[in-house]
Amino acid sequence: MVKHAKDCDDAHFAVQDTLYVIGGKWKMVILSILVRFGTKRFGELARLTGISARILSKELNELEQNKLISRKVCDTKPITVEYSATAYSKSLHEVINAMIKWGRNHKKKIREK
Amino acid sequence: MVKHAKDCDDAHFAVQDTLYVIGGKWKMVILSILVRFGTKRFGELARLTGISARILSKELNELEQNKLISRKVCDTKPITVEYSATAYSKSLHEVINAMIKWGRNHKKKIREK
Numbered sequence: 001m002v003k004h005a006k007d008c009d010d011a012h013f014a015v016q017d018t019l020y021v022i023g024g025k026w027k028m029v030i031l032s033i034l035v036r037f038g039t040k041r042f043g044e045l046a047r048l049t050g051i052s053a054r055i056l057s058k059e060l061n062e063l064e065q066n067k068l069i070s071r072k073v074c075d076t077k078p079i080t081v082e083y084s085a086t087a088y089s090k091s092l093h094e095v096i097n098a099m100i101k102w103g104r105n106h107k108k109k110i111r112e113k
Numbered sequence: 114m115v116k117h118a119k120d121c122d123d124a125h126f127a128v129q130d131t132l133y134v135i136g137g138k139w140k141m142v143i144l145s146i147l148v149r150f151g152t153k154r155f156g157e158l159a160r161l162t163g164i165s166a167r168i169l170s171k172e173l174n175e176l177e178q179n180k181l182i183s184r185k186v187c188d189t190k191p192i193t194v195e196y197s198a199t200a201y202s203k204s205l206h207e208v209i210n211a212m213i214k215w216g217r218n219h220k221k222k223i224r225e226k
Contacts, residue, residue: 014216015141015209021219023136028128067222088222095215096128098208103127106134109180109201 018095021066026051026059031092034069034085042081068092131208134179139164139172144205147182147198155194181205 022028029049034040040048046056060083063069068089072082135141142162147153153161159169173196176182181202187193 010217011213012141012145014213014220015145016138017216017219018212019132019136019141023132025129028125028132032125032128066219091215091218095208095211098211099131100124100127102205102208103130104123105204106130106179107127 021062021068022092022095024059026055027063028096030056030059030063031068031085031089034083035089039082039084042083045083134175134181135205135208137172139168140176141209143169143172143176144181144198144202147196148202152195152197155196158196 022031026049029051030045033045033048042053042056042060045051045060046053049056051059060069060071064071064083067086070084070086072084074080074082135144139162143158143164146158146161155166155169155173158164158173159166162169164172173182173184177184177196180199183197183199185195185197187195
């Protein structure tokens, strides 16, 4: 396959991978809470976001699998589980800043008639 | 609301807006074809992507509403409709490059055990 086309396909898959990891309605909501306000328990996250327990568990599991958050089981009665943003989550800084910038400009662009 | 918190919320909504516009399985597939290979007809896009006509119409409509692609009805028999990436779509350059970079690094990171 022409090297150029292969590079484009690799680039395309990299974009799809990024969108898969941070896309959807809730992942960035959860991550920004943990980055801004620090470690949170499951119950706190559920209250702060209003997400159902089933969906919150799925989103947290995927964020953990992608090493963006860490999970700690605390030996309390009842047992509590704490979630924190990992140092690796800071690697999203450039993507998030670019999306903030684009999103703000896009809002203005869309309002132009 | 404390100014800092308001800025964070604005930033958060800007990220959600960006993810809404470019997120999902197909939008970046369609846009990258139009950017890489130029103007395409509906049928060509359907063949190149394998997306069903119903979903392709929905994705093209949303991309057009967000001014990332333009649509031209050609006076042929039967009528044909052509789609092109707009100059504005180039504004996504920084977001896409940041996603390519992060996606590629993330692939390596996830393979590390």
